[in-house]
Amino acid sequence: MAELINMRKAYGNALIALGRANLDVVVLSADVSNSDHSAMFEEVFPDRFFNVGIAEQSLVDVAVGLAYSGKIAFANTFAFLFATRALEMVRTHLCYGEANVKLMAAYAGLSDSFDGPTHHAITDVAIMRALPRMCVVIPADGIAIDGLLPQVAAWPGPVYFRLNRNEVPVIYDAAFTPTIGKAHVVREGDDVTIISNGIMLARSLAAAEELHARGLEARVLDMHTVKPLDREAVLDAARQTGAIVTAEEHSVVGGLGSAVAEVTGEDLPVPVVRVGIADRFAETGPYALLLDRYGMAIEDVVAGAERAIAAKRRVFV
Numbered sequence: 001m002a003e004l005i006n007m008r009k010a011y012g013n014a015l016i017a018l019g020r021a022n023l024d025v026v027v028l029s030a031d032v033s034n035s036d037h038s039a040m041f042e043e044v045f046p047d048r049f050f051n052v053g054i055a056e057q058s059l060v061d062v063a064v065g066l067a068y069s070g071k072i073a074f075a076n077t078f079a080f081l082f083a084t085r086a087l088e089m090v091r092t093h094l095c096y097g098e099a100n101v102k103l104m105a106a107y108a109g110l111s112d113s114f115d116g117p118t119h120h121a122i123t124d125v126a127i128m129r130a131l132p133r134m135c136v137v138i139p140a141d142g143i144a145i146d147g148l149l150p151q152v153a154a155w156p157g158p159v160y161f162r163l164n165r166n167e168v169p170v171i172y173d174a175a176f177t178p179t180i181g182k183a184h185v186v187r188e189g190d191d192v193t194i195i196s197n198g199i200m201l202a203r204s205l206a207a208a209e210e211l212h213a214r215g216l217e218a219r220v221l222d223m224h225t226v227k228p229l230d231r232e233a234v235l236d237a238a239r240q241t242g243a244i245v246t247a248e249e250h251s252v253v254g255g256l257g258s259a260v261a262e263v264t265g266e267d268l269p270v271p272v273v274r275v276g277i278a279d280r281f282a283e284t285g286p287y288a289l290l291l292d293r294y295g296m297a298i299e300d301v302v303a304g305a306e307r308a309i310a311a312k313r314r315v316f317v
Contacts, residue, residue, distance in 0.1 A: 064089075083127045135227055245304040251279060
């Protein structure tokens with residue numbers, strides 16, 4: 001069994017390390033600091049932590065004000081609240097205003113599984129990547145958080161950083177050095193490319209193992225940055241393997257799969273199969289069960305890869 005890591009604790013530890021390294025970092029919460037573990041930062045740096053209460057619009061606006069005063073503001077609440085209740089402030093005050101605010105989106109995807117569809121964030125990537133000036137980052141494990149968080153602080157402008165609530169498989173070792181805007185090749189293969197991020201990266205690697213057992217070799221890309229998307233990595237995958245599957249913990253409408261299909265459709269058309277949540281809401285239940293039930297099982301990735309390969313053969317043979 002793969003080693004697991006608690007993403008919330010990993011985030012809290014990385015936030016403390018960032019606070020020690022950069023005195024301009026301030027952290028804000030909409031009264032969920034115990035849930036997302038930003039309270040760990042408050043324990044170490046109480047004078048640089050601000051709880052605005054259960055007021056997500058105010059969370060964004062206070063963070064914008066702090067950014068305009070020269071601080072690097074990390075605002076924390078649940079992902080679905082950034083993408084719904086606070087969206088007008090995110091669009092107008094943060095993005096249009098070019099404020100240096102980082103939206104730390106906790107409990108993303110279906111990871112707030114037992115609170116049901118009102119609390120699931122399954123359209124947030126589509127919403128955030130459509131906003132001008134917004135950078136969208138989705139780490140796969142705690143090591144990725146460690147490597148990406150200082151770059152988020154250094155990024156000149158708004159960032160949406162999508163965080164899982166639960167324990168996730170460890171993918172990387174301490175030597176891993178991710179770069180915002182650059183995909184990482186986790187596994188080589190020449191029959192098909194699986195492009196994924198977040199929790200779906202571990203499932204994509206498991207799918208690649210199953211494909212190997214069936215005589216097919218899958219390249220696996222960690223596309224931890226959805227915007228700006230690494231176009232060259234997508235086009236190289238299209239050229240080298242001729243078939244692509246995207247696997248995301250998100251609706252298949254407007255997220256990673258759509259971003260990849262936009263690139264291939266414009267520059268190098270190849271079959272692209274999108275694995276994720278169909279255009280629907282999910283219900284309540286255990287997290288892993290929901291992933292399997294709503295289109296993100298390992299077998300769904302395997303089936304998507306086989307469909308893409310079959311389509312490639314029809315087109316190119």
